[in-house]
Amino acid sequence: MGRITTRRTVVRVTVDHEPRRRQDTLAVEEPLEIRVSGEPLAVTMRTPGQDVELAAGFLVSEGIVARGEHFHTAIHCGGPGTGGGENTYNVLDIALAPGIAPPPPEAARAFYTTSSCGLCGKRSIEAVRTVSAYDVAADTTRVTPALLATLPETLRDHQAVFDKTGGLHAAGLFEAATGELLVLREDVGRHNAVDKVVGWALLNNDLPLTGTVLQVSGRASFELAQKAVMAGIPVLTAVSAASSLAVDLAEEAGLTLVGFLRGESMNIYAHPERVDGAASPA
Known part of the structure; x- marks a missing residue:
């Protein structure tokens, strides 16, 4: 994979075993x-x-x-x-x-x-708080909890470089209606992975990204919410937590923000009306 990965010598230590040198594959930064x-x-x-x-x-x-x-x-x-x-x-x-x-x-x-x-x-x-060229709040996209629940595993299954290094974040863009993976990018920086996805869309004249879901492998920070809004993405989902500022921005911009998307459960932090059955919780 060229400069995406590199090899370095490490000392592998295991309790109750002799240490030994070995080659390890690292993500290039x-x-x-x-x-x-x-x-x-x-x-x-x-x-x-x-x-x-x-x-x-x-x-x-x-x-x-x-x-x-x-x-x-x-x-x-x-x-x-x-x-x-x-x-x-x-x-x-x-x-x-x-x-x-x-x-x-x-x-x-x-x-x-x-x-x-x-x-x-x-x-x-x-x-x-850059002003987006796109009105995310006007996007009428709807998704089902069952479809959202499939996204983390699909993302993980397509992380080819992570499999070799264990050291990269990933961002994947999905069709909200079908769950089809449109593009996935990996990088040592979570924000870089999202920028690569958005850049792919820009270079293919696909902005704004209406009707899509952006799934990320880590937490949902302000910067990722900002990038989603700037690209016209209506739904951002993450396997980990959302930050308070990300929630504030999502509420303000009309972005549906989902965190702790693991197995069949998830937390919807902002604009649950896009997720079937979540608009009127008990």
Whole structure:
């Protein structure tokens, strides 16, 4: 799998057995600098692969683009400060379509984005409450609890790199009506995995993502709820907990937010009316 995984020597220790050296497969984590028209915008720690999708999804999340025709080209270039030097494939320069305004200088992240934080570098909480181009609250999508209950296992069954490393998050986009898996992406950063899914949709001119469910392998944080809203996704489901700020945003934006989706049970934190039988609980 190229730079997606790598091999390292580890010492395997088991109680009451002799330690031994062995080769272990690790998920690769490397920085990606995203530039727009040559100007640095952000640096994120990510698993290499689908870099163009990652950058495209990031631009959607930032409110810079909203449709496929807004995104023109992307090219890997040399590292920071290089003048045509060796291509590290860790710098991606994006050209927006003619007439699309570049991000303002204040949009540049104050410091790099770690693989666990998709909002680091923002100057204030108001800055991340980006106005979406899509009205998620108007989406009339409905889903059944039985269909939602199948999504975590389907997601897990398709995590090919996780099977080798045990170290990647995943995000999968599903048809709400049928449960069909449309696309799945893995990354060391949960927000990167979502950006890759959204970027895939942007590059295929599929935004807004009405009638879909975004399933994630970890918790439902504010940043993931924000990315779902920016892409026009009406339902976000997670196998772990939701944060208070994610619930606040979901309530405000009209996003159905589901957490602790395990087996046949789940917690619906916001807008249960999209889930059959959940609108009027006892």
